[in-house]
Amino acid sequence: MDTPPTPLTQLVSHFINRSRDNQPSEWTELWNHDKSYFWDRTGPSPALIDWIESQSEISQPHPNYRPIALIPDCGKGYDVIMLALHGFDAYGLEISQRAIQMAEVNAAAQFCEPSSYNFGSSKASRSIKYRGNVKFIQGDFFETGWEKQIATENFQGFDLIYDYAFLCALPPDLRKDWARRMRELISPVGVLACLEFPLYKDLRALGPPWGLKDVYWNILAEGGDGIMSENSIQDTRMLEGSFQRVAYFKPPRSYENGKGTDMFSVWKPKI
Incomplete structure (x- = not known):
């Protein structure tokens, strides 16, 4: 008897032979057909919660200033809402209007x-x-313009950006663009926090999710393209990334599907 396909194998099948330009519409199609169970984690990231609560300088905001956070590819908004409950003005970016609607319903319930x-x-x-505020924005991370919806005077970039399931969802040839865009969006004194997943998956295996072992270091610290294949070996001695890694550890808590292999990295932009 054939084994029924798992949500992850169905997700991989959905994106086979789909072009880079069609990625936004393909994800929107999955949302519109209620396929978010392929990737939905049903709650905020335990690793992010523990890290935020360990950072006294950002987890105890002043009443006259709340740090500004961004979660690109925010899904149903779990991490956005959690950050707002920890005092951030938190923004969630999503390509799908259906996802935005579900996140707003979730936020209303959680704030109550x-x-x-x-x-x-x-x-x-x-x-x-x-408590901070929550706002969900429909937009494409790689395009400009949606930042105008940030309700802060003299916006200089985000104090915190968090990546968990965004980079691993992108085709490998978008990784360098992901790093460049992160540098554009982050404040000069902000931090990029990443729950690196999946690190157990072979880099040659089809995604999403795509394997990311050593990819964050390559694109952020070394300035590489993140492809990490035998056909694209780079001499990174001549390159330099736009971020420096300031923390790297195995989180005590994480989602079950990456527990024991996930790593948590924290990056600051090079000035």
């Missing part, structure tokens, strides 16, 4: 009665004095 999964501990939930 936050779920415990938004916090690492009950102590953390009691210690946060100020």
Whole structure:
């Protein structure tokens, strides 16, 4: 008897032979046909929660200033909402209007009665004095213009950008563009936090999700193209990335599908 296809194998099949230019419409099609269960994690990232709550300088915002965060490819908005409950003005970017609608419903429910999964501990939930705001924006990460919807005077970039399931969803030839766009969007003193997944998957295997072992380092620190194949070996001695890595560790908590292999990296832009 044939084994039924898993959500991940169905996801890979959906994108086989689809061009780079068709990526936005293909993801929109999956959202419109209620296929988000292919990738939905049903809650915010435990690794991001633990890291945020360990960073006193950004997890205890001042009432007169809230740090500004961005989650590109935010899905149903779990991480955006969690960051707002930790005091950030949090923005979620999505290509799909259907996803935006679902995220807004989720946000309304969580702001009325936050779920415990938004916090690492009950102590953390009691210690946060100020909530931030949530806004979901429909737009293409690689295009400009949607940033005009950031409701902050003299916007100089995001204080925090978080990547978990965005880079691994992109075709490998978009990785260099992803790094360039991240540098454009982040504040000169901001941080890019990445839950690196999947690191267990062979780089030659088809995605999404695409394997990312050593890819973040290559594109952010070395300035490479992130392709990481035998046919695109680069002499990175002549290259230099636009970010420096300031933290790298295995998170004590993560999603089950990457637990034990995920790594958490934190990057600051080179000035």
